[in-house]
Amino acid sequence: MFLTVQAGVQGVHMTLKERIGVDTGQKLSIAEAVEWAAENDVHYVDVCLDGGPIDPDQYTEEEVESIRETCAEADVSLGLHTLSAVNVAETSAHVDDAVDEYLRAYVDIGDMVGADRIIVHGGYHFTDDYEARVAASKARLTRALEYAADAEPDLFLENHNFEPDASEMHYVPVTLDEVTDYFDDLEADNLGWAFNPPHARQFPEDIDGYFEALGPDLCAEVRLNDNHGDVEEHLAPGEGDLDFDAMFQLIEGSGYDGHYMLAFGTLEDMLEGREYLLDQYSGMASV
Numbered sequence: 201m202f203l204t205v206q207a208g209v210q211g212v213h214m215t216l217k218e219r220i221g222v223d224t225g226q227k228l229s230i231a232e233a234v235e236w237a238a239e240n241d242v243h244y245v246d247v248c249l250d251g252g253p254i255d256p257d258q259y260t261e262e263e264v265e266s267i268r269e270t271c272a273e274a275d276v277s278l279g280l281h282t283l284s285a286v287n288v289a290e291t292s293a294h295v296d297d298a299v300d301e302y303l304r305a306y307v308d309i310g311d312m313v314g315a316d317r318i319i320v321h322g323g324y325h326f327t328d329d330y331e332a333r334v335a336a337s338k339a340r341l342t343r344a345l346e347y348a349a350d351a352e353p354d355l356f357l358e359n360h361n362f363e364p365d366a367s368e369m370h371y372v373p374v375t376l377d378e379v380t381d382y383f384d385d386l387e388a389d390n391l392g393w394a395f396n397p398p399h400a401r402q403f404p405e406d407i408d409g410y411f412e413a414l415g416p417d418l419c420a421e422v423r424l425n426d427n428h429g430d431v432e433e434h435l436a437p438g439e440g441d442l443d444f445d446a447m448f449q450l451i452e453g454s455g456y457d458g459h460y461m462l463a464f465g466t467l468e469d470m471l472e473g474r475e476y477l478l479d480q481y482s483g484m485a486s487v
Contacts, residue, residue: 220478222474223246224246231267243274243275249309264312264313284321288341307347316352357393359410397410397422398442407447421459437477448483
C-alpha cells in the first residue's frame, strides 16, 4: 500500500542512512524544516504545526512553492505530525467539532505543501468512559480518512504508549489487541501504521509481537528513540536498553523498505543518533 519512494524522494535506491529521518516537532516551521533537512542530508522530515496558527491561509503562494521546490530538489519527503495532547477521542460538545476542524486543517495544509503523510493518534480516555471514547475516536478518524481520501498525504496511525495503572488518563490504541482492532475497523486505502517500537516494548508481545502481527505491508513509518521499556521516555539511542540491532534485523529482514523517524532531544542529537544507529546495525554491509 505504501511506497518508500514518496513525493519528495525520487525513484532511486536509498541507503539505510537516507531512510532515517528526523521529527523536528515544533522546533521549526515547515519551510525551516525542509531547508534544514536539505542542508543536513536528511530525506524524511516530520513537523508538528501546533507551535503556531494551523491555518492554510497563513501560507503564501511563494512559501508553498518554495517548500515544494526544496522537497523536490533535495529529495525530501515531508510529513506532518499532529499533537498527541489533542484528544481525538473527544466527546464534549463544541470541543469535539474543534478536533475535527484540527484534523481537517492538517490535511488541508499537508495537501497544499505536498506532504506525503500525517501522523495521527487515537486520543485518550479516563478509564470509566473507555467505550464511549474509543467509539468517538474511531468515528473521528474515519471522518478524517474520508476527508483526506483525495488529498496528497496518507494518514498514519501511531501505536501509543502505556500510562501507569494509577493514572486516570490512558491513551488508545496501546495494546496489540487495541491496535489491531483499530486497523480492522478503520481499514482504508489511505491509512498506514506509524510503528513505534519503544511503545510496543512496554507490552508482553514486545517489538517482535507487534511487528509480526501487523506486518511490513501496513507499516509506513518506524519511529525511533531509546527507553527502558517501562515508562514513556524519549532517550537518545544508547541511553536506554532497546536492542536496535535486533530491531533492525527484524524490520529490515521482513523486506520493509520504508523510512524511520527519529524523535528525541535536539536536532543535533538526532543527527548524532542516526550515526549511532548505523553503527549498531550488524547488517549495515548489506544496505
